[in-house]
Amino acid sequence: MITVIGTGTGAPLPPDAEAALAGAGLVVGARRHLAAAALPDTAARIVLGPLAPALDAIERFLEKLEPEKPDERRPVVVLASGDPGFFGIVRALAERFGSDRLTVHPGVSSVATAFARLGLTWDDAVVVSAHGRDLRTAVNVCRAHPKVAVLTGPGSGPAELGAALRSSERVLVVASALGSGEEGSDEEGAEGEGAGGERVERVTPAEAAARDWGPAVSVVLCLDEARVLSPVRTVAGPPPGPAQWALAEGDFTHRDSMITKFEVRALALARLGPRLGEHVWDVGAGSGSVAVECARLGAAVTAVEKTLDGVERVRANAAAHGVDVSVVHGAAPTVLSDLPDPDAVFIGGGGRELPAIVTACARRARRSVVVAxxxxxxxxxxxxxxVAAGLDCDGVLLQSSRLAPLPGDVTRLAATNPVFLLWGVRPPARSEGVAQ
Incomplete structure (x- = not known):
C-alpha cells in the first residue's frame, strides 16, 4: 500500500494521514517536506528529485515486504504539495503501481489557495500546466480567457510568461511559498524549494518579465480584471463552446458586404480547427468575422488588417461577441515577422501580394493554412x-444559393458569389526507424 499525503499549503494533516506517516517504513518527499514532517526514526527516506529513480526505489521497497506477514508491513508514504491528484504525483504512481494500491489524502491545491487569497471563485478558471511543457499553450490560453491559473516550472515561470504576454492588458498575480513562511510548492507547478515568506503580488506582464522570481513560485494567475466575476456556473472550467458558429453576416459590423460569407466561414472553420491553447492568425481580417469565430471556439487570435477603419471594425465585432482578439494594424507579409508563430492561419485578403503572404504564413503555420x-x-x-512550403493541399469551389422572398409569398434562390477555398495541412512528422 502506498499512502500519498498532500501538504504544504498550511492545512494540518488529518488524523488518518498522521497515523500512516507514523507507521511508515519508507517516506518519499521533497527535502522541505521531509524536514517538516514527524517521521518515525525507523523509516527510510528518499529525497524526491527526478521521478523515475524514486519510483524504482518504491518498487524495490515493496518487493522486499514479506507477503506472509501482512500485519507487520510498514507502508510507503509519499509527501507532496497541495492536492497530489491535481497535476501531481498520483498520476505517475497510479500508472506504475495501479490506483487500487494508493490511498490519497489530498491537501488544498496551490490554485485553490491562490484564488482564496484574492477572494475569488475559481470554478470559471482555466488551469494549464507549463511544468515540463511548451509555454506557448499556457500563453495562448491566457490570451484567450479572462481567468487562468498557470502551474509554472523551470524556464516557464512568471518572467517567461510575462515576456510572452507583454503586449496584453492582463494582470499577473504571482503566488509564492503559499501556506508557509518556509515552503514553496513541489506540486507540478513548482519551480523548486522555497525561500522566505508567502507572497502574493500583482504585476503587469512587463514587470513580471523584468524580475528574477526565484525558486518559490507556486502558481501564476493571469486575469482580465474587468471580467474576473462571472455569472453562476453549472460546469467548471472554460465556458462551453458556442451553440452555433458560421454566424450570419448580420451578426457582424461590415462595410459594403465585405465579409466572409457564412457558407465559406463554416468550411474555413472546419479546416482551421481553432481550439483552446492554440493561436490563429486572420490575415486581411476585414470585418474580423473569422477571427471572432475562432476566438469564440477558444483559440487565441491575432487579426492583421491594413486599414484603420478595418482595425476599429474588428475590435468592435470582438467586443460585441465578448471575445479577445489582438488586432495588428499593418500590411502582410511585412508585419507578420513580429507575431508569435500560429497553429493555423486564415487568409482572406492580399491582392497582388497574396502568393507572398501565403508563402510567409505556410512556412510558419504549425498545422494548417486556409485561403479564400x-x-x-x-x-x-x-x-x-x-505545396512549396511542404503542406498537403486541397480545395473546393463553393457556390451556394440562398432562399430569398419574392412578392406574392413565393421564394426564389439567390446565388452568392463563388469563392475558391484552398487549404494546406502540414503532414505529421515521420518517426525514425519506421520502414517506408
Missing part, C-alpha cells in the same frame, strides 16, 4: 505556395 479568394487566376499561385 474570388479570382480564378490566383488559385495556381496559392496552391503552388502551399
Amino acid at each position: 479568394m474570388a479570382a480564378l487566376d490566383r488559385v495556381p499561385a496559392v496552391r503552388g505556395a502551399l
Whole structure:
C-alpha cells in the first residue's frame, strides 16, 4: 500500500494521514517536506528529485515486504504539495503501481489557495500546466480567457510568461511559498524549494518579465480584471463552446458586404480547427468575422488588417461577441515577422501580394493554412505556395444559393458569389526507424 499525503499549503494533516506517516517504513518527499514532517526514526527516506529513480526505489521497497506477514508491513508514504491528484504525483504512481494500491489524502491545491487569497471563485478558471511543457499553450490560453491559473516550472515561470504576454492588458498575480513562511510548492507547478515568506503580488506582464522570481513560485494567475466575476456556473472550467458558429453576416459590423460569407466561414472553420491553447492568425481580417469565430471556439487570435477603419471594425465585432482578439494594424507579409508563430492561419485578403503572404504564413503555420479568394487566376499561385512550403493541399469551389422572398409569398434562390477555398495541412512528422 502506498499512502500519498498532500501538504504544504498550511492545512494540518488529518488524523488518518498522521497515523500512516507514523507507521511508515519508507517516506518519499521533497527535502522541505521531509524536514517538516514527524517521521518515525525507523523509516527510510528518499529525497524526491527526478521521478523515475524514486519510483524504482518504491518498487524495490515493496518487493522486499514479506507477503506472509501482512500485519507487520510498514507502508510507503509519499509527501507532496497541495492536492497530489491535481497535476501531481498520483498520476505517475497510479500508472506504475495501479490506483487500487494508493490511498490519497489530498491537501488544498496551490490554485485553490491562490484564488482564496484574492477572494475569488475559481470554478470559471482555466488551469494549464507549463511544468515540463511548451509555454506557448499556457500563453495562448491566457490570451484567450479572462481567468487562468498557470502551474509554472523551470524556464516557464512568471518572467517567461510575462515576456510572452507583454503586449496584453492582463494582470499577473504571482503566488509564492503559499501556506508557509518556509515552503514553496513541489506540486507540478513548482519551480523548486522555497525561500522566505508567502507572497502574493500583482504585476503587469512587463514587470513580471523584468524580475528574477526565484525558486518559490507556486502558481501564476493571469486575469482580465474587468471580467474576473462571472455569472453562476453549472460546469467548471472554460465556458462551453458556442451553440452555433458560421454566424450570419448580420451578426457582424461590415462595410459594403465585405465579409466572409457564412457558407465559406463554416468550411474555413472546419479546416482551421481553432481550439483552446492554440493561436490563429486572420490575415486581411476585414470585418474580423473569422477571427471572432475562432476566438469564440477558444483559440487565441491575432487579426492583421491594413486599414484603420478595418482595425476599429474588428475590435468592435470582438467586443460585441465578448471575445479577445489582438488586432495588428499593418500590411502582410511585412508585419507578420513580429507575431508569435500560429497553429493555423486564415487568409482572406492580399491582392497582388497574396502568393507572398501565403508563402510567409505556410512556412510558419504549425498545422494548417486556409485561403479564400474570388479570382480564378490566383488559385495556381496559392496552391503552388502551399505545396512549396511542404503542406498537403486541397480545395473546393463553393457556390451556394440562398432562399430569398419574392412578392406574392413565393421564394426564389439567390446565388452568392463563388469563392475558391484552398487549404494546406502540414503532414505529421515521420518517426525514425519506421520502414517506408
